[in-house]
Amino acid sequence: MKKYIYLLGLVVIMSLGSSEKATAQSKKSDQKEILGTNEDSAKIPVDPNVxxxxxxxxxxxxxxxxxxxxxxxxxxxxxxxxxxxxxxxxxxxxxxxxxxxxxxxxxxxxxxxxxxxxxxxxxxxxxxxxxxxxxxxxxxxxxxxxxxxxxxxxxxxxxxxxxxxxxxxxxxxxxxxxxxxxxxxxxxxxxxxxxxxxxxxxxxxxxxxxxxxxxxxxxxxxxxxxxxxxxxxxxxxxxxxxxxxxxxxxxxxxxxxxxxxGKIPAATNPKPRNTFDVENHEETLIAIETDKEASFAQVQVLFKDLGKPKKDATVKEYRTSVIKGLFTQMINNRLDELKESENPPFVYGYSFHGGTWARTKEAYQSFAMTAPDKQLEALAVLLEENERAKKFGFGSGEFERAKKNITARLEKAFKDKDKTESNRIVGEYVRNFLEGEAMPGIEWEYNFYKSVLPTIQLSEINNVITNYLRDTNRVIVLTGPEKEGMTKVTEAQVKQTLEDVKNKKITPYEDKAVATSLLTNLPPKGSVTNISKNEKLDVTTIKLTNGATITYKKTDFKNDEILFEAFSYGGSSLYSDEEYKTIGFAGGGLAEAGVNGFSKVDLGKMMSGKIVRVRPYIGTYSEGLSGATTPKDLEELFQMTHLYFTKLNKDEKAYMSYVNKQKGFLTNMLANPQFYFQNEMGKFTNGKNPRYLGFPTGESMDASDYSLAYEKYQERFADISDFNFYFVGNVDEKVLVDYAEKYLGSLEGKNSNEKYNVSSFRPLTGSHSKIVEKGQDPKSAVRIMFQGEAEYNREEAKAMKALGEILSIKLIEKLREEEGGVYGAGARGSIRSFPYGWYNFSISFPCGPENVDKLKTAALAELQKIIDNGPSEKDVSKIKEAQLLEYKESIKKNRFWLGYLKNSDYMNRDVNRVLDDEKVVNELTASDIQNVAKKYLTKGYILGIHNPEK
The missing domain is CATH 3.30.830.10 (Metalloenzyme, LuxS/M16 peptidase-like)
Structure with a gap:
């Protein structure tokens, strides 16, 4: 039973007048029809579809x-x-x-x-x-x-x-x-x-x-x-x-x-399948653990239940779970708001009541990922927010927004009930068998929520946390990096923080009112100047008076989904080297400021009950937006898109919040040996690029220029005439065109027709080796890379991909099954045309340091067999069968078509080529695969080896 309770919520019920009481009585009658007359004790039904x-x-x-x-x-x-x-x-x-x-x-x-x-x-x-x-x-x-x-x-x-x-x-x-x-x-x-x-x-x-x-x-x-x-x-x-x-x-x-x-005999004298308890304890247990290779600092507070968990069996119990879920959403909304402050106490914070490692013990758990030097601050904030909720509860505005959110998400799931993939259904049945989780099905759940939400009082939600918080059976865990110059938190400091929060004067949460509409004034709308239809793909493209192009495909793959992307050539390739380096990593924080004077927190509140996501980006060769929505909320997606073109906020405080979170997250990441190896290989193969920024550090984040990044954003989004927009899903064509004319057609088109610049730099090619020593554990990793310039050819690209898949099969057979030297191994190959012709083929696997040379030699020997003799027909048949199965599933997904339509234009490829994809796969031969192996994988390789420190 997917309760939608951890991310969703409900609404406050105000005191009822006489007419409202009549409405409530009517709803109560409806509820009886759904739940049965003996509502509290009625059993949760089993989904009739199973x-x-x-x-x-x-x-x-x-x-x-x-x-x-x-x-x-x-x-x-x-x-x-x-x-x-x-x-x-x-x-x-x-x-x-x-x-x-x-x-x-x-x-x-x-x-x-x-x-x-x-x-x-x-x-x-x-x-x-x-x-x-x-x-x-x-x-x-x-x-x-x-x-x-x-x-x-x-x-x-x-x-x-x-x-x-x-x-x-x-x-x-x-x-x-x-x-x-x-x-x-x-x-x-x-x-x-x-x-x-x-x-x-x-x-x-x-x-x-x-x-x-x-x-x-x-x-x-x-x-x-x-x-x-x-x-x-x-x-x-x-x-x-x-x-x-x-x-x-x-x-x-x-x-x-x-x-x-049925023929498997029942067990005779079966061994009892016992369950195992977790003992309760009076004191607060504190664990403070550090490690020189720890990447992140984290704080966990667990208030463990005194008794064993009981799964929902009756309607009354299910209603209680809904109430608990409402509490979870509202407390996390507050933590999210704190995360967006100028000096956030944590990078990420979350609270929930749920399972621990043991089936027999659940707990109320508050968690934060934080900067290494902010663990005590993060702990204090988690404790304070729990105490604030306990003392003062939540407000009606918080409750109202939560109700809108839960209604929207349940409605989406309900509308798509006949379009849900099988692999997303089976998990509910697994949990029912193992843990007794109810599984009434989305139709019952949706009707249940609709009928029960109006009966839930805010006071019921405010009482939830009183059953969670206690001084006994509490565990506090701090984990993080250990390094020179950093003082480790002590148990005494944790105890003092607990005492300080207990004695602190905590004030109620202030819920600030927000506007109800994203925008009010719009320039005059544009109109459609041209319509073209690709009958083979059932795809329509329209052109607006300002030059913008909109391509859309109506599908029935999902009833309540519309996916969206847009791009325009240019991106950061049009910055000078000096501008690019000065901006540094600031671009990632631009959208954190919000739009049209509304902060990110304000937008979250305003969009309660609406399923809308829009995110702008500036990439290397293009700028654009991506997002998703439902047919009902499509207008808000267009409004958000319009505002990202015209009204992106400039907010130093919001940007500093982003910087501080990034620094907290990234500060110690390179202490992890695997991340360190990846970074060193990146520098080795790309370090001579005059625009190479490397891994973001605290210093590079501080040095990044927000003002210049904002200026360049305004420049990149100043002209809509060379933007291409793509919509795929359950679109109403008339509605979509109306919104396009209104919200996109009203934007300025300058006919700049910008392209992109391609640097003369190319990554490292030929024969080279790099050995990186990092880490105390006896584990190594091997990476073998073949790469260089190539003239793109569709058939060769398919063959190169197939070569990677076939070699992956052979590596597993040789390195894992025969040698027993790896847990996993793989190869991947590609040939691309954008922004220039380039091939890449890599082999990678982890192993013991003592086996590096032997397994590297064995891996290359498997590749050489294909170069010399070609792959077996049996292996070619395997990967063709897998590709055809994936193709048949992919073409029934909105995500595939969105990416395909966009990339066809982006890379200037024939959009109808999808019609003969099966033919291209079926025509692939062992000789084709052998030929690309000979052509591209005999010119030397870059060897990267990660070993532990000596």
Whole structure:
């Protein structure tokens, strides 16, 4: 059940006059129809679109027919068992078992499973996947459903996962290396600090000792029988659910589940599936953890519940959850407002009531990401805002805005109820099985909210926090960087902050009134001078009197979505080198000031109840805007767009708020070895560019010139005549044209017809190497890059992309499955035409320092095989099948068409080429792929190696 309660909210109910009382009575009658006469005790219904059942062996199933996307079904095998159930000799084996299900089952021997799925277009990692946590293991399998054989094989795969894993000694030993590489990959500052503070959050609990990745000692040395025992104990029908949602008849899906899973015998004398409590504690537990490689500073305050969580079962309980959700939105609106102050106490702040690491313990949690030297200030502000809400509650204006927001978002979800993708539906059923979350469906939820919102009183919301805050069962966690010159916060200082906030005189929140309309005065509107129609693509383009071009495509992919982009050539390429460097990183803060005299906070309040997003940008070669809205709110999107052309505020305080947040976020990022390596490689390949700015630092943020950035923004958006606008979605063509004439046609067109400048600089090419030593953990990374100038050719570009996908398959087979030396590896290739012809091909993987040379050599050897002999027809068939599946899904999405239409104009390509994309993929041959490998990948490469410090 997606309650929409963490981001949304409700409205204050004022005292009712006689006519309003009659309306309320009418609404109450409507509510009875929805909820039943015994409203409080009525059970939350189950969505009638889902069929639930239980087999005689105890296995639960959920089935739903859903036609989006077409010819595809999402399968899940959910096991209600995870690392919390491991014995001492099994630490990490719940996760290890997940790996083993991809390494040999009764019907799919070693590598056959992944090989088969790739042959039908299902990618390992991107599509086929799984995860293990403390309390569950979930297997994810999307499968094409247009072929009965593929559907049957899909169910055979998840059946094999459930009870047919082979678990041979040899394959267990082979997989140790892969899992140890995943263990290595997870090491770092965050993991080290987590290990130290988790025992305080999960006080007295087994959760503090059962991180799913396990321990190196156990992973290296566990007995085979330890893994087999885990599989026997916990992979059993009464702890499993099968979920099937997709474009297949429900009766067929149910028959598949019964035939494949009904034959699994029920467990005899099953081991109890215990739950594990987190002990309560009287004192406030404080953890202050630092690390030299920590990238960010964070503050967490947890007020843990004294009892165990209870899932909503009745309408009354669901109503209570709505009230809690309203509180969550309103407290976070206040934190967002503080974030926008000139000297913000944190980069980001958020509060919510919800789960912890343990199913058996929930908590009210306040969180902030902050500058390393502002942790105590951020802690004080989080505590103060909670106290302010407790003492004075919220105001009617806050409540009103929250109601508008929740109504708008629920309405959007309701309108798109028949256009929701299957992979967004299955999660609700997973949670229902594992945690008992209700799943009444969006139609019931929407009607419930409509009927119940008017009955909720502001006082009910104001009472919520009184049940959250307490001095007992409280945990405070501070994590951040450790470096020279920085004084570590002490436990005494944290306790003093707690005392100071308790004794501080806190005043009520002041909710300032805001205007109700974005703009009032408009110049005379323009008109359409030309209309052209692309009948093949069902795309219309109009030209306005001021020269602006608007292209739109009406679709039925979503009922309540319109996506938007605009661009004009020029961008920062038209700045001089001196101007570019003087502006520095200031451009990113321009939109933080708001428009038309309204601050960012004011705009947020004014737009309550409206789903509108517009964001301007100035890129290297163009300037433009992007956004999204609903048909109902399209006018506000046009109004915002008009104002970004004419009325962007200049506000030094808002800009300084942006700078201070960026500095707080970026200050210690390069302490992270991976970020540091990326930055060093960026300097190595691009450092000779006279316009190279490098990684933003506190000093470079301070040195950036806001006034010049604002001046250049005004210059870039001064002429609408060379702007191209794109709209894709459920557009009403007449309405869209009317708004375009009114809000875009009224802008000034100067016919400047600007283009862009292309620098003579080109990134590093040829044979070079760079070794970067950073970090204390024994982990390395390898990056191999081939790049240089090229003349763009569509067929070669397709072949280069395919080469990357094929080599990724071979790298996984060689480096992971055969060598056991990596957790993941990949290759990616592209050829582009804009702003100049350029090819790029990269190979990358993390590994142990001792394996760098061996695995680098092995990776290049796999590439050389393709150069010498070409790829196998089997591998070519795999990637073509995957590309065709992705294409068929993409062309049913608004996001695809928006990007495609815009980029066709931006890169001056034939817009009709999409019509023969399938043909181009089908015609791709092994020789085409071998030829691009020979042509582009035999001229030397740039080698980057990241090693730990010696």
């Amino acid at each position: 069929k639930m059942g239980k087999l005689s062996n105890g296995l639960t199933y959920y089935i739903r027919n859903n036609g989006k996307p077409e010819n595809k079904v999402e399968l899940r095998l959910v096991v209600n068992a995870g690392s919390i159930l491991e014995d001492e000799d099994q630490l990490g084996l719940a996760h290890f078992m997940e790996h083993m299900n991809f390494n040999g089952t009764k019907n799919f021997k070693k590598n056959e499973l992944v090989d088969y799925l790739q042959s039908i277009g299902v990618k390992f990692g991107a599509h086929l996947n799984a995860y293990t946590s403390f309390d569950e293991t979930v297997y994810i399998l999307p499968i094409p459903s247009d072929d009965p054989e593929k559907l049957e094989k899909g169910f055979q795969i998840i059946e094999d996962w459930a009870h047919n894993a082979l678990l041979t000694d040899e394959e267990i030993d082979n997989e140790r290396g892969v899992v140890l590489e995943e263990y290595r990959l997870g090491k770092g500052a965050s993991e080290r600090m987590l290990q130290r503070y988790l025992p305080k959050i999960m006080y007295g609990s087994k959760y503090a000792k059962r991180l799913p990745i396990g321990t190196k000692e156990v992973l290296e040395n566990f007995e085979y029988e330890s893994l087999r025992r885990y599989y026997k104990d916990w992979y059993r029908p009464d702890l499993m659910a099968v979920i099937a949602v997709g474009d297949v008849d429900v009766a067929i899906l149910e028959e598949k589940i019964k035939s494949h899973f």
